[in-house]
Amino acid sequence: SRTGCIFITDASDQLPGMLHMALDEANVAHALKGHDAEADARVWYAWAYFLCTHCPWFLIICFLVGGFVERLGVILLCSKARQARSAGVLPAVRPKVCVQLPMYNETAVAQRAVAMAAALAWPTDALEIQVLDDSTDLEAIAVTDEAVTKALADRPGLQCEVIRRSHRWGYKAGALEYARKLTDAQFIAIVDADFTPVADFLERAVAHFYDANGEPQEDLAMLQTQWGHVNHLESLLTRMQSLWIDDHHTMQMPYRSHVWGFVNFTGTAGVWRATAIEKAGGWKAHSLVEDCELSFRVLFAGMRTKFDATIVQPSELPNTYAAYKAQQRRWTKGWAQLARMHLLHLLYGYKCSPLKRIHLLYHMLISLQWPIWALWVLISPLLIAFGGLASLPDRLALETTFRAKAQAALPTATAASLDLWAKQRADEEQARLAEVPDLYNQPLFYLLPIFLFQLLMTVGATVYTRHTYGPTPGLPERFSLCSLCSRLRRVFPYVIISTGMLPHQMCSYFGGLYELGGEFERTPKTGESPDATYLDNLDKLGKSPTGSASSKSPKSPKSPATPLASVGKGGYGFLSPRGSTLGKALVPKEKPKVHGYQYVELAFVLYQLLWAIYFVLRSPLRVGPCSGVNPPAVCPTPLFAALPAVFSAYVGLCVALVALPSFAVFLPSKPEDERPLLFSDGASMVSSAA
16 A cells, blocks of 8 residues: 555665664674673672572571571460470379489589578478589588588478589589489489579479379470579670570470470479489480480480470579680580580481471581681671672773674774663673672671561560569569560670670580580579569569568478578579678689680681771772772662671670670689689599689
8 A cells, every 4th residue: 555655665764774783783792792601601600609608698597597487486386385285283192302403612502502492392201402512612512511401400301411422523414413323203303503493393393294183294204494584684794695595495495395395404493204314324424515415315215305484493694704605615515515426316317207307406506506607707708808799890891891892893883882882781791790699789688687586586585585574483474664675675785795705606616526525614603692683673563572472482281481481472482681691692713714715706806807997998989890980880888888897897896895804814813712622633523613
């Protein structure tokens, strides 16, 4: 038609240009074929480099996922897990229970520990107390003997004895194993010297080993109870400890008990079936966390363990960095030793479902997070400085290369079109490389998982830890906005101090992989009495502990009254008048040992601070492709550009905060701090240091 002819005519007028452009594009594509292959290889290399160097980060993500599963499981899937399955009914004739109190130079807390064990509500003829005293300090020995004598006088007919060995082989595990063979009790309750067990601890805990008909549940090997705190408000250090302990006992333990039927014994505040210990092979000292190691052997023997969050045992938190680091060193090293001993059996010898095996692997390797985090913190500055944005090819060089090759393929093209085309190609290539995550261009990839985990952990531990902070341990707390905000703020010292502990914990874990066993270093204690905290809480509530119905404790028919009055139902069990010397803090005279970790911490601080200076001087906005007048689109904002320097400075300062107090151990001791020792330094593995 005529219209079609016009269309053909118009198109024929443009056809030479269109064909020319198509031919030009084909020529350019052919000319740049080799360069495009190079660019593809560069992108593939960048992704391969990212995957290899980010292996520690991916492992961290795996641990975070495991933590999310446990905490969300408690909140969403099995909220009833926070409340232990109903305890059974105790038989009319109470079984015999042996309460073991391991001690080593516990001058500050020995009197309190023995007194509170003697005040437990349990028939006197079915109660035995073993004070496992490995002390080398003559003053500590005298205090312990005096406490036992007083307990026997206050409760006639009580079987309470001090068991001392001529050596310290095996340390705490050796003492527990030695004493275990000296008792015929059906159940063994273990309480560390810094714990203050509630009066009805045994009545409520032993009931879990029986069903509703009073028949024994032979497959239950151990019941673990929740840790409370008597000094959690003392400092930022004790506040941060209360957060992670609340999280562990409120969010992790109930999930593990409810879903998998397995929790590890925490070394104290628990009750064991004596035959279960015997069946698993008894206590062994190959790991410094002998409690957790025995728990896994009990699991492998086919028995289960259980947790009850409603039975709260107040305890004293380490209140100095030296004491806290000594405790953490023992625990982290011990978990590494446990993994060295039982990991292969868990992988290949223990029969269970795949999901349970994955959970148990997460459980057994939980302390592996410390060296992984430390490694990640060490290599992150290197990856930022020499990878990601820093490894992008120079934009000007890219444009020059593209323009030269395009001009060779299109000699008739104008300079303006060549420049525009070269800039577009350079932007495309840099954008492809910028898709690889980097702290500069994608900080949320690194920060968001950590933030979400800390948020879930802090809120969960704060909201669901109700029985620890009640007016009486074991009773739910009535929330107030003030207490809620105060406990949520614990996350700040927790994050700072945990970051500062990275090099120390890394060294501890590697030490556990290197050797089994080792010296069991006690955590120095001050002997702070729980009454001060309890009375302060009552004062805030406008209540008085005296003359009220809540100040009376239930008494066993066979448990005569003692001057160690319990407060509330299952209360702290021990009140001394304000101003009295009973339960007052005695400053430990020992100094923590020096393991050389301080020098690693110092090197860690210098390393991070030097990187912080480097990132300030070599900011991408000051040096590199982003510092020119025409920066590429992938350049970070000023806020993101400052993140690497802030990150390195933060890590260095956190480690310095934790490390510097440790150097106080190099100060000379005062003459009055010296104490006589029962054994010489060279006798039978005896240590006089805390």
